[in-house]
Amino acid sequence: MAKPSSPELLPAPAWHALSEEQAIQELLGEELSLPALLERGLSQAEVARRQRQYGPNELKAKAATPAWVKFLQQFNQSLFYILMVAGAVKAFLGSWRNAIVIWAVVVINALISYIQEAKAEEAIAALAKSVVTEVTVLREGQKVRLPSRELVPGDVVLLSSGDRVPADLRLLSARNLQVDESALTGESVPVEKRLGTLPEDTPLADRHNMAYAGSFVTFGQGAGVVVAIGNQTQTGRISQLIEEGGSLQTPLTRKFEAFSLTLLKIILTLAAFTFLVGLVQGQAAASVFEAAVALAVSAIPEGLPAVVTVTLAIGVSRMARRHAIIRKLPAVETLGSATVICSDKTGTLTENQMTVQAIYAGSRLYRVTGSGYSPQGQILFQEANSPVELRQWPALEACLVAGCLCNDSRLKPKDDGQWEVVGDPTEAALLVAAQKGGLDRDDLQRRRPRLDSIPFESEFQYMATLHRLGPEEHCIYVKGSVEALLPRCRSQMGPQGEIQPLEAERICQQVEALARQGLRVLAFAQKAVPPSQTQVDHSDLQEGLIFLGLQGMIDPPRPEAIAAVRSCQTAGIQVKMITGDHVLTAQAIAEQMGLGGGKPVKAYSGRDLEQLSPEEFVTAAKEGSVFARVVPEQKLRLVKALQSQGQIVAMTGDGVNDAPALKQADVGIAMGRGGTEVAKAAADMILTDDNFASIEAAVEEGRTVYNNLLKAIAFILPVNGGESMTLLLSVLLNRELPILAIQVLWLNMINSITMTVPLSFEPTTGREMTQPPRDPNANLLSPRLLQRILLVSVFNWILIFGVFEYVEQTTGNLNLARSMAIQALVIGRIFYLLSLSQAIPTLLGRGRASQLERHERLMDVAAIAIGIGAAILLQILFSQWSLFNTLFETAPLSWAQWGFCLLVSLPMIGVAALANRVDPEGASLARSSRKA
Numbered sequence: 001m002a003k004p005s006s007p008e009l010l011p012a013p014a015w016h017a018l019s020e021e022q023a024i025q026e027l028l029g030e031e032l033s034l035p036a037l038l039e040r041g042l043s044q045a046e047v048a049r050r051q052r053q054y055g056p057n058e059l060k061a062k063a064a065t066p067a068w069v070k071f072l073q074q075f076n077q078s079l080f081y082i083l084m085v086a087g088a089v090k091a092f093l094g095s096w097r098n099a100i101v102i103w104a105v106v107v108i109n110a111l112i113s114y115i116q117e118a119k120a121e122e123a124i125a126a127l128a129k130s131v132v133t134e135v136t137v138l139r140e141g142q143k144v145r146l147p148s149r150e151l152v153p154g155d156v157v158l159l160s161s162g163d164r165v166p167a168d169l170r171l172l173s174a175r176n177l178q179v180d181e182s183a184l185t186g187e188s189v190p191v192e193k194r195l196g197t198l199p200e201d202t203p204l205a206d207r208h209n210m211a212y213a214g215s216f217v218t219f220g221q222g223a224g225v226v227v228a229i230g231n232q233t234q235t236g237r238i239s240q241l242i243e244e245g246g247s248l249q250t251p252l253t254r255k256f257e258a259f260s261l262t263l264l265k266i267i268l269t270l271a272a273f274t275f276l277v278g279l280v281q282g283q284a285a286a287s288v289f290e291a292a293v294a295l296a297v298s299a300i301p302e303g304l305p306a307v308v309t310v311t312l313a314i315g316v317s318r319m320a321r322r323h324a325i326i327r328k329l330p331a332v333e334t335l336g337s338a339t340v341i342c343s344d345k346t347g348t349l350t351e352n353q354m355t356v357q358a359i360y361a362g363s364r365l366y367r368v369t370g371s372g373y374s375p376q377g378q379i380l381f382q383e384a385n386s387p388v389e390l391r392q393w394p395a396l397e398a399c400l401v402a403g404c405l406c407n408d409s410r411l412k413p414k415d416d417g418q419w420e421v422v423g424d425p426t427e428a429a430l431l432v433a434a435q436k437g438g439l440d441r442d443d444l445q446r447r448r449p450r451l452d453s454i455p456f457e458s459e460f461q462y463m464a465t466l467h468r469l470g471p472e473e474h475c476i477y478v479k480g481s482v483e484a485l486l487p488r489c490r491s492q493m494g495p496q497g498e499i500q501p502l503e504a505e506r507i508c509q510q511v512e513a514l515a516r517q518g519l520r521v522l523a524f525a526q527k528a529v530p531p532s533q534t535q536v537d538h539s540d541l542q543e544g545l546i547f548l549g550l551q552g553m554i555d556p557p558r559p560e561a562i563a564a565v566r567s568c569q570t571a572g573i574q575v576k577m578i579t580g581d582h583v584l585t586a587q588a589i590a591e592q593m594g595l596g597g598g599k600p601v602k603a604y605s606g607r608d609l610e611q612l613s614p615e616e617f618v619t620a621a622k623e624g625s626v627f628a629r630v631v632p633e634q635k636l637r638l639v640k641a642l643q644s645q646g647q648i649v650a651m652t653g654d655g656v657n658d659a660p661a662l663k664q665a666d667v668g669i670a671m672g673r674g675g676t677e678v679a680k681a682a683a684d685m686i687l688t689d690d691n692f693a694s695i696e697a698a699v700e701e702g703r704t705v706y707n708n709l710l711k712a713i714a715f716i717l718p719v720n721g722g723e724s725m726t727l728l729l730s731v732l733l734n735r736e737l738p739i740l741a742i743q744v745l746w747l748n749m750i751n752s753i754t755m756t757v758p759l760s761f762e763p764t765t766g767r768e769m770t771q772p773p774r775d776p777n778a779n780l781l782s783p784r785l786l787q788r789i790l791l792v793s794v795f796n797w798i799l800i801f802g803v804f805e806y807v808e809q810t811t812g813n814l815n816l817a818r819s820m821a822i823q824a825l826v827i828g829r830i831f832y833l834l835s836l837s838q839a840i841p842t843l844l845g846r847g848r849a850s851q852l853e854r855h856e857r858l859m860d861v862a863a864i865a866i867g868i869g870a871a872i873l874l875q876i877l878f879s880q881w882s883l884f885n886t887l888f889e890t891a892p893l894s895w896a897q898w899g900f901c902l903l904v905s906l907p908m909i910g911v912a913a914l915a916n917r918v919d920p921e922g923a924s925l926a927r928s929s930r931k932a
Contacts, residue, residue, distance in 0.1 A: 016207040017200040023170040041138030050152035057151040057229035074110035155226045168233045169211040169224025176220035176455040190218040255780040271296040294741035295727040311760035315705035323689040324698040331684035336702025338650040345579035350555040354425045356433035361549030362395030362495035373419035375435040394497030399549035402524040403430035406477040466536040485523040492547035518588020519552030564696035572772030583628035595625040606630040635661035703768040722796025738804035758867035815891040828905035835912035839864040
């Protein structure tokens with residue numbers, strides 16, 4: 001059989017539809033038979049040939065972008081193009097000093113953006129670093145351990161409990177083999193594996209004769225032949241789908257792009273108009289060009305990109321403290337504008353720890369408190385809500401003993417106080433329930449040793465164990481589905497241990513009631529056998545079982561997640577559950593969490609979605625709260641359907657099957673603890689605690705970041721407006737420029753960044769999660785914000801032009817006039833900054849405050865105080881230091897002149913108060929009380 005010459009040509013038949021012999025022949029031709037392969041494996045020579053042919057067993061991602069390319073990408077901003085061209089023209093005209101300063105501004109901005117993005121990438125790289133998986137492989141008749149990347153198609157891999165499946169395998173043997181495939185299929189319960197062939201159209205989640213890369217063996221042993229490696233595995237194919245998808249723009253990037261283009265058009269128009277007016281008036285071309293460049297430079301908010309980057313970076317830092325790692329800076333703000341959060345269920349909304357919550361034994365119903373695998377909790381009477389004394393209720397004790405002994409799992413404590421499950425999570429829940437009843441498993445196993453067992457098989461739907469209870473007493477304990485056990489029972493154990501006729505109808509009613517609560521129900525039974533019997537067989541279980549009871553379990557919702565969902569709903573954010581679990585279980589959890597918002601939860605299964613038309617699918621995406629048993633393509637369609645309605649979608653996930661939807665969502669959120677590397681790579685944000693409550697905290701921080709960005713814009717743009725008005729008026733009146741291009745750069749870059757960055761540290765107000773989400777289609781600059789900017793711009797224009805004209809006419813000193821105009825403007829900016837900040841309201845907080853609260857208040861205002869202090873120091877150097885006098889064409893000020901600048905800037909206090917009335921939303925941001 002001819003072999004392919006490259007990994008891309010590796011044949012990919014429906015391996016699950018082939019027999020073991022056919023699969024071997026497809027992979028190896030006539031080279032090895034199935035018995036020979038299982039005995040010896042591949043030879044070293046064949047392995048070497050196949051490694052050259054197929055390459056290493058690893059996912060091949062796109063080549064990383066070189067650092068120098070990432071740095072150059074920072075210059076790809078519309079407003080920077082004007083500055084770079086202006087600098088080039090200045091250099092051409094021989095004004096190298098101005099050219100160098102202009103170019104330096106651009107480079108500094110690019111460096112700030114590059115450094116912040118690099119830090120974010122370093123954080124995720126450290127988080128995503130994974131340990132190389134080692135596997136046991138049969139080669140030349142020997143079992144060897146080697147790195148998974150050395151596997152080749154045709155290798156025989158040996159699997160045992162705790163192993164990670166290193167490649168796609170067609171199983172050749174399986175002994176009680178169970179595999180957790182939740183990362184690939186979304187199915188939270190481990191899947192039992194067995195041999196045989198399956199129909200070609202068998203869904204991925206039902207291919208019981210395959211083991212797929214990235215899944216984990218939870219129980220049993222097996223062996224399989226490698227049929228696909230690297231990008232050809234099911235995991236690799238999804239990874240390639242992610243690579244092919246493009247990154248969507250976020251609301252923030254879209255708004256800034258639109259804002260930049262609009263501003264670019266205005267700037268070019270004003271600069272051209274200024275140049276033409278000056279030429280018409282007969283002014284010298286060089287001076288007119290100086291004015292046009294100065295106007296262009298004054299209108300560009302050079303410091304804004306850097307401030308935006310720093311603000312987002314601070315948001316990243318704050319979110320990290322609240323268990324959310326941001327990979328891409330704009331995701332900080334985007335999360336704050338989210339209108340829909342599509343969340344996975346297991347481990348995010350729930351504990352990811354199966355917990356017995358109800359027991360039915362001896363015709364009585366009991367409630368079990370506590371959650372997860374911690375033994376903390378009690379068994380209570382359902383009707384009386386009082387604790388149970390286990391020995392007084394033999395039927396309850398017998399049901400718990402059966403669950404404890406007919407069990408192959410165990411729990412072991414971890415260093416952090418949590419418990420780790422070794423084996424099946426369902427069986428672990430039974431052990432915990434027995435502990436809550438006061439039973440000690442080690443003591444039970446010592447007094448009732450196991451003699452034999454029948455492992456769980458899907459064909460029979462039960463597990464059985466044979467135990468010695470005493471010299472003259474042996475007993476079989478059985479656990480399994482109600483459908484499998486109930487027909488084999490003829491009697492049941494009464495409350496006090498007496499044997500009664502079976503009440504099958506009443507038991508079935510109880511099963512239905514528990515199932516409606518989303519509980520997974522297991523039945524328990526026992527059968528006494530002669531002491532001479534030391535083995536158990538299926539024939540022993542055909543009849544004569546005594547029904548002991550039921551145990552209903554569920555992966556319970558996190559209490560903090562319930563509160564977080566309620567908070568999101570208050571903030572106008574819809575929360576939808578998308579899960580691979582059963583629809584009834586998902587719906588019950590959704591009801592407990594209040595996903596319906598006071599209305600009945602509307603749930604759809606993947607099969608339901610398949611039958612909908614495109615229009616009906618969009619309606620279902622809008623109205624549904626629960627989507628269960630969905631496949632990766634349906635998750636992707638759900639995200640796209642919501643986005644088509646104008647929603648900003650945040651999507652959580654942890655598995656490979658979630659990755660395409662994470663990539664498509666406006667904000668993809670991966671799980672840091674249980675998430676796969678593929679999911680993390682596709683996401684914009686990673687939760688380090690896998691908790692939905694951290695998403696709510698991140699949304700609050702995202703909204704705070706956006707509010708702080710609006711403050712920054714409201715602070716920066718009035719200076720640009722005032723400068724532009726001043727320069728335009730000077731050209732129209734054929735007057736000397738009150739401010740030079742190089743001085744404009746100082747104001748727009750150095751002074752603006754110094755005084756604006758502190759706004760990035762503004763704390764949350766406590767009101768962020770009481771407001772509805774922002775309209776995704778709303779402009780960055782609202783009409784009220786524009787009015788505020790215009791009002792303050794006019795005052796700045798009057799201040800600059802007025803001070804310059806007065807000083808120039810009274811002293812005739814151009815440099816002094818320009819210096820005093822700039823200093824007056826900066827002092828006015830300090831008053832305006834305080835009107836936007838929460839600093840004064842925070843310091844003047846009402847009521848008595850504890851020492852801790854006072855310390856927190858001081859920390860909140862420290863950034864503003866430092867920013868103002870730094871700005872004052874720099875402004876003193878700007879006009880008083882001879883080096884700066886030469887560089888920026890300024891002049892020293894006397895004490896009287898400093899006092900004059902302070903006096904004329906005082907009206908800014910009234911202008912700021914008026915601006916707060918014009919833009920009450922901005923004012924409320926400053927006046928809101930600090931979050932407790």
